[in-house]
Amino acid sequence: xxxxxxxxxxxxxxxxxxxxxxxxxxxxxxxxxxxxxxxxxxxxxxxxxxxxxxxxxxxxxxxxxxxxxxxxxxxxx
Numbered sequence: 001x002x003x004x005x006x007x008x009x010x011x012x013x014x015x016x017x018x019x020x021x022x023x024x025x026x027x028x029x030x031x032x033x034x035x036x037x038x039x040x041x042x043x044x045x046x047x048x049x050x051x052x053x054x055x056x057x058x059x060x061x062x063x064x065x066x067x068x069x070x071x072x073x074x075x076x077x
Contacts, residue, residue, distance in 0.1 A: 034041055041049075
């Protein structure tokens with residue numbers, strides 16, 4: 001009797017489907033909700049978005065600065 005048979009394949013597929021469903025549910029629960037009264041994201045979501053934009057801008061600025069240019073090559077004396 002082999003390790004990979006129809007029964008084990010079906011069991012694995014069932015467990016995988018259940019795990020995907022549970023992971024999707026947990027992901028939806030962890031996302032900050034929209035405030036229903038004012039129809040805009042809550043303060044935590046706004047702060048997280050601003051921090052992400054700031055980090056991206058800092059990274060982009062550091063990458064585009066001229067600090068990483070190679071030094072001028074001078075002939076040996």
